[in-house]
Each structure stands twice: as C-alpha cells, then as structure tokens.
Amino acid sequence: MSTYNPTADLEIAHAMADAARSACLPHFRTGPAVENKLSGGFDPVTVADRASEQAMRAVLAERAPADGILGEEFGETAGGNGRRWVLDPIDGTRAFIAGLPSWTMLIALEYRARPVIGLIDQPHIGERFIGWPGGAEYRRGGQARALKTRPTRRLGDAIMSSTDAFLFEAAVEAEAFERVRRSVRLCRFGFDAYAYAMLAAGGVDLVIESGLQIYDVQAFIPVVEGAGGVVTNWSGGDASEGGQVVAAATPELLDEALRLLAPAAL
C-alpha cells in the first residue's frame, strides 16, 4: 500500500490492538521483572512492553509489510511508501507496574508526516478509543458509540487532567501549568494517554503535558480531533512530534489555556 485507505487501515489497527492485548494482558499484575532503560534516571520497561510491540509488528509484517514502523521498544523499521506506524506498546509503564489500570497501548498511522489514524486501548478494562479524519469511536464488549468532546469554552468550567504534577522539570513550565491548574474547575492526575481518550469521550476538557515523545502523542491526536477537540503545542503550533502538548475540547478553551501557557513555550 502506498496510499491511505481509512477502512482497510482501521481494520489493520484493530487487528494490531487485538494481538497486543492478548500479548501483554497475561503479564499485568503478575509482578513482571522491571528493567531500567536509563542510566541517569528511571525509565522502566517490562516483558509486557516488548511482547505488546512484537505482537503489533507481527500483524504489520503480514498485512502491511512495506510500511515503516517506529516503536518505543524496537525503534525504527524503514518503509518507503510514505506510511509509518508509530507504536507505544505500553504508555504508562509505571502505572502498569503498580497494577493501576490507567496504562494504554497506542497505535498511530502516519501518512505524509501526519497522524491519520489513532488508537488508544486499555486491555484490562477492555476499552478502545479510535479516531480518523472526521470521526472517533469508543468500543467495549461488542458495543460502539461515537466520541464527542464537550462544548466547554471557559477555563473556569473546565475539568483538566495531566499525568503528573512533577512532569514539569523547568520552573517556568511548572509555573505556567500551575496558572492553568488554579484557573480550572478541577484537575485530576495519573492517567497518561487515557486522559486524552476521556477528553474525546467528553469527560475531561483539557489535558496539558510536557516532555512527550512522538510515540506518546501520535495516537491521541486523531482520537481527540476526530471527536471535535483540538491539539497543539504550547505555542499553538503542530504537536505531532511531541514535546509540550495541550489538548482541549474546543478551540475557545484552547485559546484560554494558550494565553497562560505561551510564556513557557519552548
């Protein structure tokens, strides 16, 4: 394939997620051995991360062997047709290790340098969120329904989420985040990419994070946008490479958040 075909590509994404679920779920809450990928910090990886990415790659080897792949655990596999799958086999490995059901598997199809399909899957709960240009859908136990962000336009009415209040290493970033946090109705922590899924589902209105990698962000962009939301970096520009990210239920809410975040934009 050297084009992008929404129906066929969504099917491939679902097949990858089904395979990855089966591969990683048996390791959840079994106390898997944890390796540290960083010498000067803590970036955990488990057998489940690797099994999940291998399962996704096996589906691609069979159904789309000419496509490129970028995966968190096994790196880049060059393609040559303008298509690249960007994979985070377990987003929220810390939550996975702790037995908390807030980790997800992330799958994105990038076509001509833009994520066009995004899939967020939580295997333990059995939930899947998938987005494409013009739509987004929630699936659980054979049921499906459209995803739609809420019409929230003001920070004072907004429910906000972020993975960790300690995510913001630079003081200027932490201060900008804190300005927004003090302006919103309520803020919840701890959900990694699942928070973006809840934004698409109309529960959360605003997610603000920093230091994200390309494989952290590519999957949730089509889900949030397909549900009617918006995603940018802290300057209001393209966020599809990661870094400082803000996702909002409406363009008006995004503007209010950007006003407080822009001074800390990198």
Next chain:
Amino acid sequence: MSTYNPTADLEIAHAMADAARSACLPHFRTGPAVENKLSGGFDPVTVADRASEQAMRAVLAERAPADGILGEEFGETAGGNGRRWVLDPIDGTRAFIAGLPSWTMLIALEYRARPVIGLIDQPHIGERFIGWPGGAEYRRGGQARALKTRPTRRLGDAIMSSTDAFLFEAAVEAEAFERVRRSVRLCRFGFDAYAYAMLAAGGVDLVIESGLQIYDVQAFIPVVEGAGGVVTNWSGGDASEGGQVVAAATPELLDEALRLLAPAAL
C-alpha cells in the same frame, strides 16, 4: 443482629455493593449534574452518589434493620447493637465526573468501634476487593483470588501512590510527603481508595494521604490488613477515624515512612 458474623456480614456487604453498582453505573459518563456541597470550596456530589447510598441503605433496611449507618450523603442513622455500616457511595466523585475509572464505592462494617469488614468496588471495571480479619479477596467476573501485599521493606524499593500532590494543604505536611516521595522508587497519583486496593493486591507498596474522613478510610483498613499490610496515622497510631493516613505493604516499610512523616504528624 447484635454480634458480628463474618460469613453473613460479608454476604450483606456483597448484596449492598451489587445494589449500589446497579444504581450508580447508569449515571457514569452521562454528564450528570454536579452540585457543590461547600460554600467556600468545591466538594462535588451527583445523583449517582445519592442513588448509590440509597441502594446500600435499602439492602440494610431489609437485611440488618437494627444496625447503625453512617453515610457520606445521608449522614447518621442510629443503631443500638454495637454495629455500624460506614458508607462512601462514591469515593472519588471528581474522577467520576471526569469519566475516569478510578472512583470506587466503599462499604465498611464497624463493630465495637473497629472496622471488621471492608469492601472496595469499582463498578465500571467490574472489580471488587473485600477484607475481613485474617483475609482479603479480589473478585471479578465470577473469579476470585486471595489478596496479598508484596514483601517490600525499603522505601528505595517501594511503589507509592497518593490521590493528589495538592492534597497536603499545610506546608509541613507537603514537605513530609515530599521527603517520602523522593525516597521511593516511583510514585503515581490519582486513584483515591483504589490505590489501597492495589496495595492489598501487591501492585503498590505505600499510600500516604491526609485530610481523610471516616467514610474514606474504614473500608480499606480491613482490605489492607486482611492482605497482610498495615495502616496507621502519621504517628503510628489508629487511623480508623481518618485524618493523616499511611498504609504499607509491611511493618518494616511503614516504619521507614513514619520516620519521615512523624515530624508533620498532627
């Protein structure tokens, strides 16, 4: 009943949780109206909190009408037999409102001023954690297994959790919490009582919180203790009335945490 009968009382607790699940789950992710219980702050309550507690109370009215009840939403109903059910119909109402599956329903039976049965239920995921003197159990989808804390004894090996880094209003409390956070292997936020369930399940090793109410704590004490863990206040004393709470997988780990928390004990 004027005594405590583990088998019969566990059955009552399960019946209460089953009824409360059915009552509150239809309101999850439907954008229920949120009322604020506080004039000088934000303490949200929804129709789901009330429906859940009413369902629990209806079971008690039929099966244990002489027992006392203390519920977060409908207050105290006097008993006279030394038995009191302590109920938090939705712990984590903020998470509930945001669509995040980290809220739980909490049920405890207090007998002679000690919680003897505790039940933590997450209806959306379909998980239940229940504890009693000498045991604790996990149930999901007709399967059951015993709960057991991990043997973690050192802060440097510990996985810690807490609902919110902004829970600690007083500077001295925040500093004590921060001392522990910097000593552990990793820390995750956002899970309210679910974090204590994960401690019992062997995922998390340490939970530290403050400002808890009696109905926040009574249910998780038997679950954590039944699984082999320990729960005290920040001075190492009884935590069953709430306030500053620390729960640990082992007594040795508790001691290490208390050394850092004690200067901030109220």
